[in-house]
Amino acid sequence: MMDSRETTGITGTAITGDILLNVRHLSVDYQADAGDVHAVTDVSFALRRGEILGLAGESGSGKSTLAYALARLLRPPAVVTAGQVLYSPGVERQAARTSVHGGRRGRADGLDNAPLDILRLTPAQLRAFRWNDLAIVFQSAMNALNPVMTIGAQIVDVLAAHRPELSRGQRYDRAAELVRLVGIAPDRLISYPHELSGGMRQRATIAIALALSPDIIIMDEPTTALDVVVQHEILTEILRLRAELRFAVIFITHDLSLLLELADTIAIMYAGRIVEYGARRELAGQPRHPYSYGLLHSFPNLRGPRRTVLGIPGAPPDLRDVPPGCSFHPRCPFAFAPCSTTLPLLRPATTQTSAEEHQQVACHLYDPAFAPAPPAEELLAAGYAALVRE
Amino acid sequence: MRRLIRRLGLYLLAVWAAITVNFFLPRLAPGDPVAALQQRLQQRGSFNPASLDALRAEFGLNTNDPLWLQYLKYLNNLIHGNLGVSITRFPASVGDVIGQDIKWTLVLLSVSVLLSFSLGTLVGIFMAWNRGTAFDTALSSLMMFFYSILYPWLAIVAVYFLGFNLGWFPFAFGYDTSLTPGWSAEFIASAAYHAILPALTLIVSTIAGWMLTMRNSMVTTLSEDYVLLARAKGLSSRRVMFAYAARNAILPSVTGFAIALGTVVGGQLLVEIVFSYPGIGFDLFQAIQGQDYALADGILLLVIVATVFMNLIVDLLYTILDPRVREGRSVSA
Incomplete structure (x- = not known):
């Protein structure tokens, strides 16, 4: 198994499954004449079996680009400029795969348990990897479904491509089983996408994602276009299915409040970098990065104590020309000298290294080399409150 | 219904x-x-x-x-199906004139339109799939050039160089007039040989439109999420290209195709005039010159009925091709 600690610095997670996906120093650029857009810069994290990782950030923070890079779906001018995405299928999965696919992903080096670098798969390996191991649920279910094919046909064509050994009848049986699993009546298989409601369409795309029982499902804003009631239904459905099928989820959203209901771990992205990473409880309880703090207080909390709703002034930086040092410093109420010169890297947020503590933050306020002591939450609150008054 | x-x-x-x-x-x-x-x-x-x-x-x-x-x-x-008597071809009835000449027009034009549409659309699909490559860029510019050529000019150039100068193809009439029309192999070969040049010029002048329409339409569908999803599903490129991208992109082209098929019946005035082809378009030209009301009326009527009929066909085709225009369809519980 990879030594993930050394590469990601993670010292333990609430989820204790094996590491499925280990993203290391991934960078993605959009190449343009006016200068390359650094959409994702030096992102590292690990995803464990059965974990729901929430990826939050405002529009243009690079979260969708990151997801597409993991799925090998980037199209020019987007280019992965650095990094690895190491995927370690479980032992049973590995065994099942070699028996079913007859060495389709046979390995020259004979190391059966060594992780695969998704970014370096051969075309044949990539075709087998897609949907078998990693599936995607897209933002807008209306556009994610082919308008001229029935729901059933769109499930069946995955099965036809990846399970040629199944008969036609078996494929349709499996399709019926899948839609039932996500709460759609099987007679809907002959419906076209426009004949379904938004929530049903989203359920259908989830059914398509589940077709081959993948290890990982990337969900790119799957509930954004839905009303809150349906949104809640879908989230509940995802949690139930996760418990039943044990897949891991990378859940991308700009709505941090959703992640507080759903995710096991949360990563906050800003200007292409992860600026804070931690278990949901830690992040919800005490956001460390000034940006996370602002983001978390930018919507009213229904259950917690009353608090002032804050906004973060300014706009995200132009990703062609990211400010030196910490890219958030021009908007940060707490910026001090090193912020504009030195790039902060993810580091443990606190000095105590208890087993549960693994919140990490990329901010000089938490670096003993620059700040004598990490700031108290009241200080963050006061800093933002001062902005509101201005 | x-x-x-x-x-x-x-x-x-x-x-x-x-x-x-x-x-x-x-x-x-x-x-x-x-x-x-x-x-x-x-x-x-x-x-x-x-x-x-x-x-x-x-x-x-x-x-x-x-x-x-x-x-x-x-x-x-x-x-009562009586279209009257032709003035210019007196004493033949309009029905007879049309019945005799329409075969020429129908064969020549339907073959050209079908070839042009299917070839152009297919190449357009590949251009869109490989958009931005040298293949796409070169072909796009070439097609823009073809697209802007005026048909009569192209036809005259073809007649002059390929027909008159080089003598590769006959450039007038539908068949060798020394032969008697009939189902003999010789006659059919002669008719086909005579059709090559008009068909070629027709295809060259119309194929660019099909190609560019399909290319542009498919470039749009290629950026749709369902195409990305199809790719993510690990489907073969061919399936993504045809069943997902092209299948949705072809809808606008179908309308154009129907209109083109509608004109098949009416003949292409310019083609038939330049090549002195014995078809309906040439008849119409002569009818207008000779103030042959009955024949002109008959041909125009045919054009109208054909166009309307093709529109009806497209309507029906659309309900097959695009489930979104189907009405009152309910799922049986």
Whole structure:
């Protein structure tokens, strides 16, 4: 198994499954004449079996680009400029795969348990990897479904491509089983996408994602276009299915409040970098990065104590020309000298290294080399409150 | 079904309106066709002034009747399938003239239109799939060039160089006139040989439109999420290209295709004039020159009916191709 600690610095997670996906120093650029857009810069994290990782950030923070890079779906001018995405299928999965696919992903080096670098798969390996191991649920279910094919046909064509050994009848049986699993009546298989409601369409795309029982499902804003009631239904459905099928989820959203209901771990992205990473409880309880703090207080909390709703002034930086040092410093109420010169890297947020503590933050306020002591939450609150008054 | 009936009613209305315009328009134009015929008959020396009135009646040009009565008689004749007698090809009836010449037009044009559409659309699909590559860029510019060529110029250049100068192809008539028309292998080969040049010029001048339409339409569908999802599903490139991207991109082209098929029946005036092809378009040209109301009316009527009919076909085709336009479809519980 990879030594993930050394590469990601993670010292333990609430989820204790094996590491499925280990993203290391991934960078993605959009190449343009006016200068390359650094959409994702030096992102590292690990995803464990059965974990729901929430990826939050405002529009243009690079979260969708990151997801597409993991799925090998980037199209020019987007280019992965650095990094690895190491995927370690479980032992049973590995065994099942070699028996079913007859060495389709046979390995020259004979190391059966060594992780695969998704970014370096051969075309044949990539075709087998897609949907078998990693599936995607897209933002807008209306556009994610082919308008001229029935729901059933769109499930069946995955099965036809990846399970040629199944008969036609078996494929349709499996399709019926899948839609039932996500709460759609099987007679809907002959419906076209426009004949379904938004929530049903989203359920259908989830059914398509589940077709081959993948290890990982990337969900790119799957509930954004839905009303809150349906949104809640879908989230509940995802949690139930996760418990039943044990897949891991990378859940991308700009709505941090959703992640507080759903995710096991949360990563906050800003200007292409992860600026804070931690278990949901830690992040919800005490956001460390000034940006996370602002983001978390930018919507009213229904259950917690009353608090002032804050906004973060300014706009995200132009990703062609990211400010030196910490890219958030021009908007940060707490910026001090090193912020504009030195790039902060993810580091443990606190000095105590208890087993549960693994919140990490990329901010000089938490670096003993620059700040004598990490700031108290009241200080963050006061800093933002001062902005509101201005 | 109710939708279909409503549609049919609408189309009948369109046909009637077109027939009416068709009837009145030439009769409002200056010139007297019978006088023209009289001249022609006099030249042949077989003219009997007493028969003039009979001729007028025969041609439905009895100007003693008020216009509305002529119109009603015309409608009545139409309903009985009587299109009248051709003035320029007297004494052949319009029905016979059309029946004889339409074969030429139909074969030449349907083959050209079909080839042009299918080839252009297919190449357009590959251009969109490989958009931005040298293949796409070079072909796009070349097609823009073809697209802007004026057809008569292209046809004349082809006739002059390939036909007249090099002598590779015959450049006039539908077949070798020394042969007797029939189903003999020799005649069919001759007809096919004569059709090459007009067909080629037609394809060259129209293929660019199909290609660019399909390319642009498919570039749009390629950026749709369902295509990305199809790719993420690990489907083969061919399936993503055809079942997802092209299948959705072809819808706008289908309308254009139907319109093109509608013109097949009416003939291509310019093609048939340049190549002196014995088709309907050439007849129409002659009918207009000879003030042959009956023949012109008959051909225009045919064009109208064909266009309307093709529209109806497209309507039906659309309901097959695009489930979103199907109405009142419910899922059986």
